[in-house]
Amino acid sequence: MPRATPRRTAGHGLTLSPEAVADMRSRLPAVAEATVAAIIEEVPSYEGALSGPMGENIRNAVQLALGGFLSLASGRRGSDPRTPAAPAVEGAYQLGRGEARSGRTTEALLAAYRIGARVSWREMSTAAVANGVQPETLVDFAELVFAYIDELSAASVAGHTDELATTGRVRQRLLERVAHHLLNDSATETVVDAAERADWVPPTTLTAVLLPESQVRSVLASLSPATLRAGDLPGLEELALLLVPDAHGRARGVLLRTLRGRGGIAGPPRPWLEVRASYDRALRAHALGLPDDTEAHLPRLVLGADPAALADLRAQVLAPLEGLRPGTAEKLADTLRSWLLHQGRREEVAEELFVHAQTVRYRMGQLRDLYGDRLDDPDTVLQLVLVLGADRVSRPAAGQG
CATH class of the missing domain: 3.30.70 (Alpha-Beta Plaits)
Structure with a gap:
């Protein structure tokens, strides 16, 4: 529904004679036809769009709008003083929603209204003069015409805005549904169907x-x-x-x-x-x-895929170091890691750890005493590389001498 806003046409003082109103009503089909023709000629977005059912809808909308205006100008009121021409305003709101669904912009819609106002004023002012409407009354008549058109165009813009917002929300929900299916291992057919529904x-x-x-x-x-x-x-x-x-x-x-x-x-x-x-x-x-x-x-x-398993493996393969002082155990672990990753190249190990090559030799002697022949066992070497390599990855700076 269009938003309830104060209306400039409410409480107007203009009342046209029944004869003038009747004459103008008889001209409504011709005014609607002239309005549609002018819109087609002057607004590129409507070229080719107003033939067939669409053109008929616009003609009916113009007649409904002008009929509502004539009811207003003749002194008839609706039950709600804020909406003296409620059916026409609602029709304008729905027109705006339809134009949004058709992909036309509010700029095109407002251009159509400006043209409609011009054509309507030309035709209806001619009828008013022919029916003896005095110049001072004609001025009030013009003001009411354009205030009324402003109300209708505002209602159409509101409808256009609401339609786009509604469409956007609906499509966003459909797109979120696609994401939901993708993340929840739904069947391929379900995901593809959701994508089609969302036009994605x-x-x-x-x-x-x-x-x-x-x-x-x-x-x-x-x-x-x-x-x-x-x-x-x-x-x-x-x-x-x-x-x-x-x-x-x-x-x-x-x-x-x-x-x-x-x-x-x-x-x-x-x-x-x-x-x-x-x-x-x-x-x-x-x-x-x-x-x-x-x-x-x-x-x-x-x-880090299974931290608990890695911790258990660490406890197993580093068990020979458990009885040592923490500082000594850490230095030996750093040396063993570097030794394994550098494939036993003592000078490179010494350079990485900032110690003398003899220190590396000494520490490796300690490690062989602790591990024995296990340092030559491929399975043990693999386990040590995994555990000590994990330390290197999580703590890039190696321990220093």
């Missing part, structure tokens, strides 16, 4: 992006309009989830530059139906406090 063309890939709610508006301005936004993320009330289309290859660099400094994290690009995998990785990265790009933190993500 599936991309080649989707990339999940987590970022603070406060950053969403500015980030969305730089992303594809086809980006999906998912809502209601359990446990992530202060974060938003975006599913960004085709942010793979070179386009990933653009996405990462957009996210830089905004506290977001981008998962890997995945085929659009498999975007849940991208979301899961972004979630794990967020839980670990990793910034920007999950693909820059793959070792941390792999080694």
Whole structure:
């Protein structure tokens, strides 16, 4: 319904004679025809649009509007003094909604109203003069005509605005439904049907992006309009989830530059139906406090996939160091890590740890006493690399001599 606003036509003092009103009413079909013809000629958006049913609707709308005006000018009132021509105002509101659905702008709609006002005034003022309306009354008549047209055009703009808002909300809900199905492993047929209902063309890939709610508006301005936004993320009330289309290859660099400094994290690009995998990785990265790009933190993500299992493995493979003083145990663990990663090249180990090569030799002697032949066992070496490598990834700065 059109918004209730004060109306300039309410309480007007003009009353035309019954004869003048009757004559003007008889001219309404011709006025409507002339109005439609002028709109077609002067407003490009309506060229070809007012033939057939659409043209008939506009003619009927013009006649309804002018009929309401004549009721107003003859002194007849509706029950509500704020809306003396309520049917015409409601018709104008619905006209605005229809024009929004047709894809025409409010500029085109207001241009049509201006032309309608001009044509209507020309025809009706001619009838008024022919029926003996005096010049001073004609001035009041003109003021009422244009005030009335203003009311109708305002109602149409309100209808146009409301239709766009309603359409936007409905489509947003449909797009959120697509995201919901993608993230909840719905059947392919269900996801595809949801995409069709939302008029959303599936991309080649989707990339999940987590970022603070406060950053969403500015980030969305730089992303594809086809980006999906998912809502209601359990446990992530202060974060938003975006599913960004085709942010793979070179386009990933653009996405990462957009996210830089905004506290977001981008998962890997995945085929659009498999975007849940991208979301899961972004979630794990967020839980670990990793910034920007999950693909820059793959070792941390792999080694942190099961923290409890990693802790148990650590306890097993570092058990030989348990009886040592903490400082000694830490130095030996750092040395063993470097030794394994540098494949036993003593000079490189010494350089990394900032110690003498003889110190490395001494520490490795201690470690062989503790581990025995296990340091030559591939399975033990693998376990040590995993545990000590996880320490290196989470604590890049190695312990120093």
